[in-house]
Structure formats: C-alpha cells, structure tokens
Amino acid sequence: MNFWLLALLPLVNAWVVNYGTTCILYPEALVHNGQPVDDSPSIQQAFEMCGTNGTVIFSDNLFHVNTVLNTTNLLNCDVHLRGELRFSTNIPYWRTHAISVVLQDQVTAWLFGGENVNFYGEGGFYNGQGQAWYDANKNQSNQPGRPMSITFYNSTNLLVDRLRIIQPQLWATFVWDSKNVSVTNLFVNATSNSKWGTMNTDGYDSWKSDQLLVENATIINGDDCIAAKGNTTNLYVKNVYCEGGTGITIGSIGQYPETPDYNLNTTFENVKIVNSMDGAYVKTWQGTRIYTPSNGDWGGGGKGLVKNVTFRNFEMVNVGLPIQMSQCVYSDDSNKGCNTSKLQIEDVHWENIHGTSRFNIASSIYCSAERPCPNITFSNVNITGINTTHHLPYYDTDIQHEIFQCTNIIGVNNSGIPCNQAAPSNFSQWIYGNVDSSGLATLN
Ligand SMILES: *[C@@H]1O[C@H](CO)[C@@H](O)[C@H](O)[C@H]1NC(C)=O
Ligand SMILES: *[C@@H]1O[C@H](CO)[C@@H](O)[C@H](O)[C@H]1NC(C)=O
Ligand SMILES: *[C@@H]1O[C@H](CO)[C@@H](O)[C@H](O)[C@H]1NC(C)=O
Ligand SMILES: *[C@@H]1O[C@H](CO)[C@@H](O)[C@H](O)[C@H]1NC(C)=O
Ligand SMILES: *[C@@H]1O[C@H](CO)[C@@H](O)[C@H](O)[C@H]1NC(C)=O
Ligand SMILES: *[C@@H]1O[C@H](CO)[C@@H](O)[C@H](O)[C@H]1NC(C)=O
Ligand SMILES: *[C@@H]1O[C@H](CO)[C@@H](O)[C@H](O)[C@H]1NC(C)=O
Ligand SMILES: *[C@@H]1O[C@H](CO)[C@@H](O)[C@H](O)[C@H]1NC(C)=O
Ligand SMILES: *[C@@H]1O[C@H](CO)[C@@H](O)[C@H](O)[C@H]1NC(C)=O
Ligand SMILES: *[C@@H]1O[C@H](CO)[C@@H](O)[C@H](O)[C@H]1NC(C)=O
Ligand SMILES: *[C@@H]1O[C@H](CO)[C@@H](O)[C@H](O)[C@H]1NC(C)=O
Ligand SMILES: *[C@@H]1O[C@H](CO)[C@@H](O)[C@H](O)[C@H]1NC(C)=O
Numbered sequence: 001m002n003f004w005l006l007a008l009l010p011l012v013n014a015w016v017v018n019y020g021t022t023c024i025l026y027p028e029a030l031v032h033n034g035q036p037v038d039d040s041p042s043i044q045q046a047f048e049m050c051g052t053n054g055t056v057i058f059s060d061n062l063f064h065v066n067t068v069l070n071t072t073n074l075l076n077c078d079v080h081l082r083g084e085l086r087f088s089t090n091i092p093y094w095r096t097h098a099i100s101v102v103l104q105d106q107v108t109a110w111l112f113g114g115e116n117v118n119f120y121g122e123g124g125f126y127n128g129q130g131q132a133w134y135d136a137n138k139n140q141s142n143q144p145g146r147p148m149s150i151t152f153y154n155s156t157n158l159l160v161d162r163l164r165i166i167q168p169q170l171w172a173t174f175v176w177d178s179k180n181v182s183v184t185n186l187f188v189n190a191t192s193n194s195k196w197g198t199m200n201t202d203g204y205d206s207w208k209s210d211q212l213l214v215e216n217a218t219i220i221n222g223d224d225c226i227a228a229k230g231n232t233t234n235l236y237v238k239n240v241y242c243e244g245g246t247g248i249t250i251g252s253i254g255q256y257p258e259t260p261d262y263n264l265n266t267t268f269e270n271v272k273i274v275n276s277m278d279g280a281y282v283k284t285w286q287g288t289r290i291y292t293p294s295n296g297d298w299g300g301g302g303k304g305l306v307k308n309v310t311f312r313n314f315e316m317v318n319v320g321l322p323i324q325m326s327q328c329v330y331s332d333d334s335n336k337g338c339n340t341s342k343l344q345i346e347d348v349h350w351e352n353i354h355g356t357s358r359f360n361i362a363s364s365i366y367c368s369a370e371r372p373c374p375n376i377t378f379s380n381v382n383i384t385g386i387n388t389t390h391h392l393p394y395y396d397t398d399i400q401h402e403i404f405q406c407t408n409i410i411g412v413n414n415s416g417i418p419c420n421q422a423a424p425s426n427f428s429q430w431i432y433g434n435v436d437s438s439g440l441a442t443l444n
Pocket of ligand 3: 072073
C-alpha cells in the first residue's frame with residue numbers, strides 16, 4: 001500500500017492505531033512523504049480515546065507538535081513516550097495560543113493531568129527547540145507568551161518517570177493545583193549555542209500543590225533548578241544535580257496580596273550544584289507593591305508563611321551566593337523595601353553543606369524587620385571561596401576571608417551561623433563580585 005492510498009483513509013483515527021484501550025501513535029509524516037505535518041490532532045485524539053482506563057503509546061518516531069496540547073482529566077491512564085516530540089518554533093503562534101497557567105501571567109505549550117496517571121519516558125524525549133526562544137528573548141525576563149514545556153495540572157496520584165526535556169522553551173516542568181505527584185529520573189538540558197542565555201528555563205517548579213516528590217534529577221539550565229512557589233507543601237526532593245542556573249529555592253513568593261503563600265514542610269536532600277549563581281535559598285517579594293513587568297505585572301505585598309525547610313547534604317562547586325534568604329528579591333536600589341515584607345519565615349535549616357563559593361561570601365540572610373526570623377540554623381556548613389582554596393587573593397575588596405551575613409535573625413547567637421557581617425538590604429538573588437567591609441558586593 002503506498003502513501004497515496006493511506007492518505008485517502010478517513011482522517012479520523014488517521015495515525016492513532018487503536019487496540020481496545022491502547023492507542024499507539026504514529027506521526028503523520030510517515031504518510032506525507034516525510035513532510036512534517038502537525039501531529040497534535042492525532043495526539044489529542046489518542047488521549048480522547050484512551051485517556052480513561054487506557055494506555056497511550058508514542059511510537060519510536062519523530063512527532064511534530066505545532067499546536068497546543070491539552071490532555072487533562074485523564075483517569076487511570078499510562079503514557080509511554082518512545083519517540084521525540086518536537087515542538088515547533090512558530091513563535092507568533094505560541095504567543096497567541098499557549099494555555100494560561102495564571103501564575104505571573106505565564107502560559108504552557110502542554111497542559112497535562114488527571115487521576116492515577118503514569119507518564120513513562122521510555123527512550124523518548126521532549127524537544128522544545130528552545131534555541132529559537134532564547135534568541136528571540138534576548139536575555140529579557142519572562143517574555144510574554146513564551147510557554148512552559150509541560151504543566152502537570154489538577155492531578156492526583158501522578159507519576160512522571162524518566163521524562164527527558166531538551167531545549168525547553170521556558171520552564172521545563174511545572175506542577176500546579178495537584179496532589180501526590182512524583183517526578184523521578186528527570187533530565188533537563190537547556191543550553192544556548194548563541195550569545196543569548198537560557199533565561200527562565202527552570203527545571204521543576206510547583207505551585208498550589210501538596211505531597212510532591214522529586215527523586216533523581218539532572219538539570220542543566222539558566223534559571224532555578226528547582227523552585228517551590230506559593231502553597232507548595234510537603235515537597236521532598238532528593239538526589240539532584242544542578243548545573244548553571246540559579247540553584248534550589250523556595251520562591252519567589254509573596255507576589256500577590258490577595259493570595260497568601262504557605263510553604264510548609266520542605267526537604268531538599270543530596271544535591272550537587274555546579275557553576276550556579278545561587279545554591280540553597282529562600283526568596284520573597286517585598287511588602288509593598290511595585291510595577292515589575294518582567295514578572296507578570298505588579299508584585300509584592302503578599303503575606304504568608306515559610307516554615308520547616310531543610311537543605312541537607314549539599315555540595316556546591318563555584319556557586320555565586322551559596323546560601324541566601326532575601327525578602328526583597330525584586331526590589332532594586334531605588335525601591336528597596338527589604339524591611340517591609342510581612343511574609344514570615346521560620347524553622348529553616350542548612351545541614352551538611354560544603355563546597356566552594358565563587359566570591360568571598362558563603363551566605364547572606366536578610367529577614368524583614370517587620371518579620372524577623374526565628375529558628376534559622378546552620379549545622380556542619382563549610383563553604384570556602386575558590387580563591388582561598390587556591391591561596392589566591394580576592395580582587396577589589398578589603399576582605400580576604402569568607403563572609404556570613406545576618407540581619408534580623410532571632411536568636412542568632414544560638415543559630416550556628418558564624419555571622420561576621422550585617423546583610424545589606426540591596427542584594428537581589430545575584431551578586432557579581434566580592435563583598436567588602438561595607439557589606440556591599442563590588443561589580444566586575
Ligand atoms: C474506568 O475504570 C473505573 C474503575 O475500574 C470504572 O469505575 C469506570 O467505570 C471506568 N470508566 C470507563 C469509562 O470505562
Ligand atoms: C482543556 O480540556 C478540558 C477537557 O479535558 C477542558 O475542560 C478545558 O476547558 C480545556 N482547557 C483549555 C485551556 O483549553
Ligand atoms: C479536576 O479533576 C477532577 C477529577 O480529578 C475533575 O472532576 C475536575 O473537573 C477537574 N477540574 C478542572 C478545572 O478541570
Ligand atoms: C546539553 O546540551 C548541550 C547542547 O546541545 C550539549 O553540548 C551537552 O552535551 C548536553 N549535556 C548533556 C549532559 O547531555
Ligand atoms: C545573556 O545572559 C547570559 C547569562 O545568563 C550571558 O552569559 C550572556 O553574555 C548574555 N548575553 C548578552 C548578549 O548580553
Ligand atoms: C534513584 O536513583 C537511585 C540510584 O541510581 C536508584 O537506586 C533509585 O531506585 C532511583 N529512584 C527512583 C525512584 O527511580
Ligand atoms: C494558599 O492557601 C491559603 C490557605 O488555604 C489560601 O488562603 C491562599 O489563597 C492560597 N494561596 C495561593 C497562592 O493559592
Ligand atoms: C507538616 O508535617 C507534619 C509532620 O509530618 C504534619 O503533622 C503536618 O500536618 C504537615 N503540615 C502540612 C501543612 O501538611
Ligand atoms: C518538616 O517537614 C518534613 C518533610 O519535609 C517532615 O518530615 C517533618 O516531620 C516536618 N517537621 C515538622 C516539625 O513539622
Ligand atoms: C526548629 O525547627 C524544627 C523543624 O523545622 C523543629 O523541629 C524545632 O522544634 C524548631 N525549634 C524551635 C525552637 O522552634
Ligand atoms: C572546610 O573545607 C575546607 C576546604 O574544603 C577544608 O580545608 C577544611 O578542613 C574544612 N573545615 C572543616 C571544619 O571541615
Ligand atoms: C581569584 O583569583 C584570580 C587569579 O588571581 C583572579 O583573576 C580572580 O578575580 C579572583 N577571584 C575573585 C572572586 O576575586
């Protein structure tokens with residue numbers, strides 16, 4: 001049978017081969033002389049046919065995804081990804097059609113979810129073709145309409161195992177409004193081959209979700225490796241390798257006054273962070289609202305509580321700001337507001353953290369004067385500046401030892417933090433140079 005005859009078959013079921021409750025997907029290109037044809041309609045159809053009490057298999061082929069995918073409300077469904085899902089680089093299309101995820105006015109290319117669902121990456125992978133987005137974005141923050149790769153939404157009892165995402169368009173994975181979601185053996189690689197960076201390519205973020213597991217992840221990217229946004233509770237993260245990017249964080253939270261953020265019971269364990277701007281930290285907005293178009297629109301003034309957070313067994317290699325808390329992460333020098341946040345942070349612990357900092361600073365912990373932080377502790381934290389380990393001096397600074405900054409920590413003398421300087425109110429989440437005796441970081 002030649003492709004011409006196949007093309008005459010009814011469009012319905014075209015490339016979903018259906019055996020009872022199992023749907024196997026084949027790409028349209030196989031019957032279009034290899035020409036790329038949008039496979040999204042077939043994919044939607046497979047989930048409609050087999051998304052309840054069924055199995056959806058992406059065969060080991062190249063699929064072209066040119067239109068948004070909304071495969072939600074699945075029930076008792078197994079998904080096997082054996083081929084490549086190549087998302088198109090039609091930027092004008094995605095910017096006008098990607099699905100809203102509400103948070104920070106962001107959008108997603110694939111909204112996925114349901115109850116009792118298993119998503120297995122079996123040698124297949126998600127190719128976001130993010131280079132087109134990195135180049136179009138030109139190092140801006142949160143370019144409007146730039147979609148997250150895949151969002152796990154309204155899910156209960158979801159397992160995502162061995163998912164591989166290369167060149168994500170924006171955040172690689174996002175868990176939203178879900179409960180009992182496990183992401184295991186995740187691989188993400190966002191690497192730019194141009195002069196533009198991979199801004200906003202977070203590896204894993206969660207929002208308004210409970211009982212979450214991330215176990216075994218390798219994330220190479222240009223933004224947060226893992227970020228627990230507002231109302232993430234009972235998140236357990238273990239065995240993670242983060243390279244590039246901005247480390248492991250709670251936040252940013254406190255952006256929206258109308259919805260307080262409660263981040264309770266979080267453990268991050270056995271993490272290696274290499275060549276990153278940040279390591280293990282907590283970041284909130286300031287207590288006053290400021291116009292910040294790069295983060296959706298207005299931000300700040302949100303209240304809430306961060307309680308019971310442990311960062312345990314971290315190895316840092318060449319990390320800019322290895323340990324931090326900031327309550328004004330998006331304030332700039334002209335609008336600091338670091339003492340205005342009413343978002344309470346307490347019971348945050350760093351245990352067995354070792355490795356090297358890029359500059360002469362290991363930690364900067366700044367709690368808002370409105371809400372000083374109790375029960376912030378270090379135990380067995382040993383971070384040494386790279387230059388110290390090589391017996392080299394630090395440049396442009398009068399301080400040649402490692403700095404641990406503290407401001408507004410309650411009971412600081414029993415905290416185990418070897419504070420040797422006040423934290424200044426003007427650090428965002430990044431520093432670009434050594435700290436001097438004024439507490440400020442030099443620019444280089
Ligand atoms: C799916 O399976 C559940 C539990 O076995 C059953 O209650 C339900 O009726 C099934 N739904 C369909 C559409 O077959
Ligand atoms: C996604 O599909 C569900 C049906 O499963 C529908 O209820 C919902 O409105 C769709 N969402 C969007 C944004 O299209
Ligand atoms: C969320 O999932 C539940 C089933 O678990 C379903 O009843 C509900 O309609 C879904 N909500 C939305 C907004 O899709
Ligand atoms: C990540 O992607 C870059 C660019 O494609 C590649 O050079 C690098 O080897 C990849 N890293 C891993 C660990 O696959
Ligand atoms: C864009 O940002 C990246 C780091 O995120 C940096 O390496 C690169 O030099 C910046 N590009 C330009 C052209 O400024
Ligand atoms: C995580 O990796 C370890 C070591 O390779 C392995 O023993 C463990 O089973 C993995 N966990 C999961 C959930 O796959
Ligand atoms: C978080 O949960 C609290 C309490 O249930 C609720 O009031 C608040 O609106 C939620 N915040 C978000 C961001 O949904
Ligand atoms: C936090 O963990 C404790 C101990 O497991 C538990 O009792 C409490 O309910 C958890 N808090 C939330 C918000 O789930
Ligand atoms: C803190 O959270 C961890 C889970 O991340 C939980 O095991 C522990 O019981 C919680 N502690 C308290 C005091 O709630
Ligand atoms: C400090 O926090 C830990 C858990 O995060 C908790 O078990 C302990 O009771 C807290 N200590 C005080 C004095 O509140
Ligand atoms: C801290 O780490 C440095 C460099 O790795 C090492 O020389 C030093 O002995 C360590 N200190 C402690 C108390 O472990
Ligand atoms: C570390 O030493 C090298 C070599 O002297 C120098 O180029 C570099 O600027 C120093 N790093 C810092 C953070 O001061």
